[in-house]
Every structure is written in C-alpha cells, then in structure tokens.
Amino acid sequence: MHRAADSIESPGRRGFFVRLIQGTYAVIGATLAFVVGGAVVAPSFGRRQTMWLHAGDADALEEGTPLPITLRVARPDGPSEVVDRKIVYLVKMGNEVRALDSTCTHLGCRTRFNPDTHQIECPCHGGVYDVTGNVIGGPPPAPLRAMTTRVDAGKVMVQV
Amino acid sequence: MKALFDWIDSRTSYRWLLHHLLYEELPTGTAWLFTTGSIVTLLILCQFVTGLGLTMYYVPSPRLAFDSVRFIMSDLPLGWMLRGLHYWGASFLVVATVVHMLRVFFLGSYKAPRELTWLSGLTMLLVILGFSLSGYLLPWDQKAYWATTVTINIARGTPLIGDAMANVLRGGVDLGALTLGRWYSAHVFLLPATLVLFIVVHIALMRKHGISGPIERQAGPSILFYPWHLIKDTVMMGAVFASLITAAALFPAHLDEIANPIDASYIPRPEWYFLSLFQMLKYFPGPLEPVATMVLPGLAIGFLAALPFVDRSGDRHPLRGPRRMFTAMMAVLGIGVVALTAIGMADRPPHKDRNDWGLLPIAGMQIATGEGNACVRCHENGGPAAPLAITRLSKDNEWLLSHMADPLIIAPGVRNPKDPSPPPVMSRFKAQAAVAYLKRVHAGDPLPTNVTDTVKLAAQTYAETCVVCHRISGEGGIVGPDLTLVGRRRAEKEIHSFIEDPEAMMGEPSVMPAFGKRLKPEQIDALATYLASRK
Numbered sequence: 001m002h003r004a005a006d007s008i009e010s011p012g013r014r015g016f017f018v019r020l021i022q023g024t025y026a027v028i029g030a031t032l033a034f035v036v037g038g039a040v041v042a043p044s045f046g047r048r049q050t051m052w053l054h055a056g057d058a059d060a061l062e063e064g065t066p067l068p069i070t071l072r073v074a075r076p077d078g079p080s081e082v083v084d085r086k087i088v089y090l091v092k093m094g095n096e097v098r099a100l101d102s103t104c105t106h107l108g109c110r111t112r113f114n115p116d117t118h119q120i121e122c123p124c125h126g127g128v129y130d131v132t133g134n135v136i137g138g139p140p141p142a143p144l145r146a147m148t149t150r151v152d153a154g155k156v157m158v159q160v
Numbered sequence: 161m162k163a164l165f166d167w168i169d170s171r172t173s174y175r176w177l178l179h180h181l182l183y184e185e186l187p188t189g190t191a192w193l194f195t196t197g198s199i200v201t202l203l204i205l206c207q208f209v210t211g212l213g214l215t216m217y218y219v220p221s222p223r224l225a226f227d228s229v230r231f232i233m234s235d236l237p238l239g240w241m242l243r244g245l246h247y248w249g250a251s252f253l254v255v256a257t258v259v260h261m262l263r264v265f266f267l268g269s270y271k272a273p274r275e276l277t278w279l280s281g282l283t284m285l286l287v288i289l290g291f292s293l294s295g296y297l298l299p300w301d302q303k304a305y306w307a308t309t310v311t312i313n314i315a316r317g318t319p320l321i322g323d324a325m326a327n328v329l330r331g332g333v334d335l336g337a338l339t340l341g342r343w344y345s346a347h348v349f350l351l352p353a354t355l356v357l358f359i360v361v362h363i364a365l366m367r368k369h370g371i372s373g374p375i376e377r378q379a380g381p382s383i384l385f386y387p388w389h390l391i392k393d394t395v396m397m398g399a400v401f402a403s404l405i406t407a408a409a410l411f412p413a414h415l416d417e418i419a420n421p422i423d424a425s426y427i428p429r430p431e432w433y434f435l436s437l438f439q440m441l442k443y444f445p446g447p448l449e450p451v452a453t454m455v456l457p458g459l460a461i462g463f464l465a466a467l468p469f470v471d472r473s474g475d476r477h478p479l480r481g482p483r484r485m486f487t488a489m490m491a492v493l494g495i496g497v498v499a500l501t502a503i504g505m506a507d508r509p510p511h512k513d514r515n516d517w518g519l520l521p522i523a524g525m526q527i528a529t530g531e532g533n534a535c536v537r538c539h540e541n542g543g544p545a546a547p548l549a550i551t552r553l554s555k556d557n558e559w560l561l562s563h564m565a566d567p568l569i570i571a572p573g574v575r576n577p578k579d580p581s582p583p584p585v586m587s588r589f590k591a592q593a594a595v596a597y598l599k600r601v602h603a604g605d606p607l608p609t610n611v612t613d614t615v616k617l618a619a620q621t622y623a624e625t626c627v628v629c630h631r632i633s634g635e636g637g638i639v640g641p642d643l644t645l646v647g648r649r650r651a652e653k654e655i656h657s658f659i660e661d662p663e664a665m666m667g668e669p670s671v672m673p674a675f676g677k678r679l680k681p682e683q684i685d686a687l688a689t690y691l692a693s694r695k
Contacts, residue, residue: 017387024398031405032206035241036213042237053542074546076235079219079228080554081546 048075055099055158058151061092066113066120066131068102073160088147089113089120090156091131099158100133101145111144120144182386187373190383191392193267194371196260198393199400203253204355206404207291210246211348218298220344222337225300226418226602227552233415234604244408250292252404254433257285265467265490268476268483269372275468277365282464284358287351292431294347297340301603305419306428308343309335310438314453335421375476414514417599418553425638429508436500439507460493517600517608518633518644519615519690523623524597525608526616527590534585535594538567553602557595564591593623596635618690621683625675632694640672645694652692659684 055069066089073084087102087110100120104111109124119136120129128137133144148159169175186194217236219228232239261281264270270278297308312335316326331338383389420426430438437457444452471486478487528535528548538545545551553560565584586594601607611619622632629640636643646655657665660676675684 014387017391021387021390021394024394028202028398028401031401032209035238035245036209038238039213039232039236039242040216051541072542072544074541074543074550076546076550078217079224079231079552081550081552083544083546 043078050159052150052157052159055088055149055156056090058092058097058154058156061090061097061156063092063094064131065115065118066091066100068113071158071160086160088158089133089144090158093132097149097151097156098132099147099149099156101147103145104140105135105142105144106138106140182390184367184371184385185382186371186385186389187377187382188380189374189378190371190389191374192396193263194373194389195393195396196256196263197366199256199396200253200260201359202397202401203249203256203404204359206401207246207249207253208352210242210249211352213242214246215348218344220298220340222300222340222419223554224552225298225340226415227554229299229301229415230602230604233413240412241408244411244413245404247413248404248407248411250295251431251433252400252407253288254292256400257288261285261464262490262494266478266487267372267375268471268478270468271471271474271476272468274365274369274372277362277369278468279465280358280362280365282461284355284362286461287355287358289433291347291351291355292433294343294351296431297343298347299415300340300419301416302419302423302426303416303428305335305421306426307430308339310428310430312339314441317449317453319450372476415603417603420557420599422557432501432505435504436497439500439504463489463493513633514603514605516633516644517605518635519619519622520593520596520627520632520635521600522597522608522611522615523590523619524593524595525611526619527586527594528597534567548598553598560595560598561588561591564594587624589624589627592627593619614686614689617683617686621679621687625679626687629672643691643694647692647695650692652688655691656684656688659687 051073053071053073055071056067061067068087068089071086071088073086075082075084089100089102091098091100102111102120103109104122104124104127106122106125106127109122111120111122111127111129113119113131114121118131120131120133121127122129122138122140126138127135127140129140129144130136133146135141135143150157214232217228217232217239219225229243232243234240236242264278264281293311297304312326312329315329316322318325327333329339329342330336331342429435437452440452440456441449467486471483473482475481475483477483527533535548537543539548539551541547555563564586565588566582567585622630622636626643627636629637631638631642631644633644650658654665658672659679661674662670662672663674679687
C-alpha cells in the first residue's frame with residue numbers, strides 16, 4: 001500500500017522530489033508565459049514611429065493666415081497598412097512657421113478656418129480659436145495641438 | 161487563508177479531487193517507460209498555449225494570411241519564438257504520440273479491458289495528424305498552397321465520392337479563401353474541441369482501469385503516483401520541453417514566398433511525417449493510386465484499431481506465443497513507414513535556396529531600391545502610397561505586374577480602347593524582376609551580400625533577355641536549360657562564346673539565337689563571369 005511506499009523512502013527524498021516537480025513546472029510555465037505573454041502584450045507598448053513630412057513651402061504662406069494642408073501618413077496596421085489623412089494648419093508668424101493640428105481639443109471634431117472672422121472655428125459645439133491656436137471662446141479645454149516643425153531651405157517640414 | 165480554502169473545499173470538494181488525482185496507486189515496476197503519456201500531454205498543452213497566442217495575430221484570409229505570419233515572424237517581439245514553438249511542437253507531438261503508441265503496443269497495454277482506451281488514443285493520433293494537415297495550409301506560402309493542393313487531389317482520388325469530397329474540403333471548386341476559412345476553423349475550433357473530449361475520455365479510462373504496469377506483475381508495495389512516479393514524468397517533460405525550446409531557438413520556422421497559384425512549377429513536399437504516404441504515391445501510378453492513398457493507410461489504421469479485439473491472449477510479452485504475429489505485423493508497418501520516409505527525404509527535389517538570389521530578384525532590387533527608381537515617386541512617406549518597406553503584397557501577381565507598368569490602374573484590364581494605357585512606366589520584364597525581388601524580401605530571405613557591378617549588369621541583362629527561356633535558382637523560363645549550376649558544366653570562355661553564337665561554337669544548329677550582336681560586349685562579359693561562378 002502507499003503507506004508502505006512512503007515509509008520506505010526517506011521523507012527528505014520525498015521533499016526534494018516535490019520541490020523538483022514544482023520547480024520544473026514553474027520553469028516550463030514561466031517560459032511559456034514569457035514567450036506567449038510577451039508576444040501578446042508587446043504591441044500594447046509599441047510607440048508610433050514619427051516621421052517628417054513636407055507640408056508646404058514657406059514662401060507660399062500668408063503672414064498670420066492659417067493654410068489647411070492635408071498630410072498623408074502611411075503606417076503599418078498590424079499585418080496590414082493604412083494611409084491616414086491628417087489636416088494641419090500652417091501659420092506663418094514672422095520668421096517662424098507653426099503647424100497646428102486641426103482636431104478640436106474639446107471632443108475631436110475637425111475645425112475649420114473662417115476667413116471672414118479670421119478665426120478657427122469648430123462646427124460641433126462652437127469652440128473658437130485664434131490663428132495661433134489659443135482658445136478664445138466655447139468649450140475647448142486647451143489650445144490646438146502645435147506640431148513640431150522646421151523649415152529646410154524654404155520647405156516646411158512637419159513631424160507626425 | 162486556510163479558512164478561505166476550507167470554504168472553497170466545502171463547496172467544491174476540490175481536496176478530495178486533488179487527492180484522488182495525485183495519490184493514485186501504481187503497480188510496482190511502473191517506471192520510465194510509463195512517462196510517454198505525460199510527454200504527449202505536455203506537448204498538447206504547449207500547442208494550445210502557443211496556438212492561442214498565434215490566433216491573436218493570424219488572419220485567415222488569402223489577402224492577409226501570409227502577411228500576418230510575416231508580421232508575427234519579423235515585427236512582433238518574440239513572435240518568431242512563438243511560431244517556432246508551435247511549428248516544432250507539431251513535429252514533437254507527432255513523434256511523442258507515436259512513441260506513446262509503440263510503448264503501449266510493445267508492453268501489450270492495449271489488451272482487455274483497455275480496448276477503448278487504445279481506440280480513443282488511436283483517434284487522438286488521427287486528430288493530431290489532422291491538426292498538422294490543416295495547420296500546414298495556414299501560412300499561405302508556396303509550400304502551404306501546393307502541399308494542400310496535393311492533399312486535396314489525393315482526396316479527389318477516392319472512388320465514387322472523390323470529387324464531392326474534394327469540393328467539401330475546398331469549399332468549392334477552387335483552393336482559395338473559402339478553403340482557408342474552413343481549414344482554419346477546423347484547426348482552431350473543431351479539432352481542439354475533439355481532442356479535449358478524447359483526452360478526458362482517455363484519462364478517465366486510464367484511471368478506471370489503472371496503469372497496466374510492467375509486463376510481468378512484480379511483487380512488492382504499490383507506488384504512489386505523487387511524487388514517486390510524477391518525478392519521472394516531470395524529469396522527462398522537462399527534458400522534452402528543453403529540447404523543444406532549443407529546436408525553436410536554433411532552427412526558427414521559416415516562411416516560403418507568398419502562395420502563387422500561377423506558379424505550377426513549384427514542387428510541393430509535405431511535412432516529414434506525411435512523407436511516407438507521399439513517397440508511396442510514386443509506386444502506385446494512375447488507376448492504382450487509391451491503393452497508396454486509401455487502401456494501404458486504411459489497412460494500417462484498421463490493423464491498429466482491430467488489435468485489442470483480435471489479440472485476445474492473456475500474455476502481454478511481445479515476443480511470446482500468438483503475440484509474435486502482431487509484433488511482426490507492427491514491425492513491417494514500422495519499417496515500411498521509416499523506409500518510405502527515408503527514401504522520400506533522400507529524394508529531395510531542387511528547391512529555391514533562400515540564400516541564393518539568382519539574377520532576377522537582384523535585377524528587381526536595383527529597380528525597386530536603386531537610384532532613380534520609379535516606385536519611390538508614390539511609395540514614400542507622405543506620398544499617395546505607403547513606403548515599400550511597409551507595403552503588403554496583398555494583391556496577386558497579375559495585379560502587381562499591371563500596376564508596375566501603369567501605376568494608376570488599380571485592376572488589370574480596366575483600360576478600354578477609349579482610354580488607352582499610357583506608355584508603360586516599367587516594362588513587363590522589369591516588373592517581373594521587381595515582383596521577384598519583393599517576394600523574396602517579404603519571405604524574409606536574407607539580402608544578398610557583395611552584389612558587384614558585374615553581377616548588377618548581368619542581372620539587368622538576364623532580366624531583360626535570358627529570363628524568357630532560362631531559369632536560375634527557381635526563377636525564369638523553362639524552355640532552355642536551367643542555369644542554376646551551369647558553372648559546373650562549362651567554363652567562362654565556353655559560356656562567353658556560346659552566348660555570342662551558339663551554332664558557331666557547337667558546330668550544329670541551335671534553338672538559342674546568337675546574342676553577339678544583340679548584346680553589348682560588356683553585357684556578355686558580365687553574364688559569362690557570373691554564370692561561370694555558379695557552381
């Protein structure tokens with residue numbers, strides 16, 4: 001009977017075996033968890049790659065008047081690929097060119113520039129921004145997002 | 161804490177179950193030979209877990225299946241290991257299952273009252289082979305596509321119902337999206353559910369009748385499963401798992417080029433455990449084919465299934481009394497399978513070498529990535545199309561070729577006489593080269609090193625002229641001889657004079673035109689140098 005088997009073997013040996021069994025399963029389990037878990041979780045922490053795109057020429061911009069530009073951003077989407085469209089305002093202020101994301105900071109609607117009032121307006125809930133993106137009316141909690149820009153030999157490059 | 165477990169136990173009696181599972185009494189002498197079932201269990205568990213990870217990324221559609229596997233292999237952190245474990249796990253599992261079956265056979269463990277345990281095990285072996293067969297198609301590369309074509313054609317050879325069966329397997333008359341969908345569903349839902357059911361039955365039956373133990377009952381106290389036998393199981397499981405990890409790490413699973421239904425020159429080969437069946441086909445041509453595809457495998461399975469019912473003597477020793485006959489039959493079966501597999505392995509058809517790029521893809525590389533390439537006009541950051549590095553090959557060959565000649569069209573044949581196509585941006589020859597290059601890159605083949613100017617010139621010349629008739633490393637026409645190893649047959653000088661004027665050199669009429677006047681001398685020089693180096 002099993003009582004016999006247990007008493008033949010020393011308790012120390014039994015304890016060692018139990019620990020060895022537990023240890024082996026722990027190692028196998030941890031290895032599988034690392035590979036499978038790692039592959040499952042890894043993309044969650046991936047950062048979107050940034051790139052510089054040519055948005056327009058500095059000479060073509062009118063001082064203080066936002067010019068909406070459509071940027072095409074091709075990016076991998078898992079095993080597939082997508083081309084996003086992003087509309088940015090290029091605003092020339094003296095020597096500097098700013099690029100503003102046209103997405104309203106309130107609830108994500110697309111804003112538009114109104115040449116009559118010389119303001120950027122959101123059609124959804126009446127948010128109003130000035131040409132530098134600062135909120136001058138309505139519910140938006142923050143100014144329009146300014147994007148990193150640089151001017152290379154007259155070409156306005158925007159980082160997306 | 162103890163109070164919590166007490167409460168759970170009072171509601172579930174889990175301690176009783178655990179005790180029942182762990183403190184099984186095994187006959188004296190139950191030792192290492194009885195660890196084979198645990199190994200199979202571990203490998204099935206591994207396949208479930210790694211398969212679960214893979215399903216999160218795999219897309220069962222011809223448009224994306226290949227790219228999703230490519231994504232797993234090259235973009236997903238640890239993805240190559242995940243697929244490697246699943247890929248190698250499949251082979252390990254087939255071996256472990258067969259070893260387990262042989263152990264049960266040789267120790268006569270299948271005998272009454274364990275007939276149904278044996279039959280449930282045999283069913284699981286077939287289910288596992290079904291997993292292998294269905295899993296083979298999923299990556300949707302050349303190997304997957306053509307091996308599955310063969311499998312389905314074998315099913316079509318069944319008398320009377322063959323065509324209907326092939327149509328059911330394909331989900332129609334063509335191998336395509338519908339086939340992939342149903343094989344995927346079988347691989348991840350139907351077969352796993354069946355396997356789990358049979359595992360439960362198998363283990364329940366095993367517990368009901370107890371472990372058969374050594375052939376001759378030995379005197380002495382029984383052995384407690386935990387920990388005295390489990391330690392042996394665990395050591396074996398640990399060793400097998402370590403080997404699996406090593407295999408997956410050292411020999412990563414690879415991916416062929418994307419499935420190309422037009423390329424009928426691809427010679428498919430099944431995975432090694434089906435190689436014996438594949439090889440047998442060669443000995444039963446034409447109307448005899450069903451003998452190899454149905455009759456002999458059917459007899460083998462029938463023999464195994466009938467075994468516990470015909471071998472009714474009480475003696476479990478494989479080399480004593482009436483059992484000798486069954487042992488001999490098993491040996492014939494085993495030797496047959498091993499011999500056919502060995503012949504099949506030796507009979508390896510020439511295959512496209514991942515490291516040997518031939519000339520066509522090299523020409524394509526210059527076209528697609530070289531200076532002044534036309535692709536980058538659109539395929540760039542901010543352009544109308546994604547950069548080539550992230551563009552997926554989701555379209556078929558015909559589309560790709562048409563698109564390269566006339567980038568504005570999005571489907572072949574959309575131009576009509578009123579809207580004639582503009583002069584092609586790229587000749588069809590160049591487009592073929594570019595497609596060959598893209599397929600290589602997308603299959604993850606390592607980029608060729610030291611492509612000299614001579615090789616570049618040879619590649620351009622080949623891609624515009626020679627490719628029509630001659631094949632190098634799996635790409636090109638088959639009208640003329642394959643030039644993959646031409647350097648072994650001819651020296652540089654001979655090749656040079658042959659290209660210039662084959663008739664003058666051979667002194668007899670030749671199908672091949674003289675290229676002495678059509679090509680520039682430096683082109684012929686480059687070709688001769690390159691071809692002579694192919695040994």
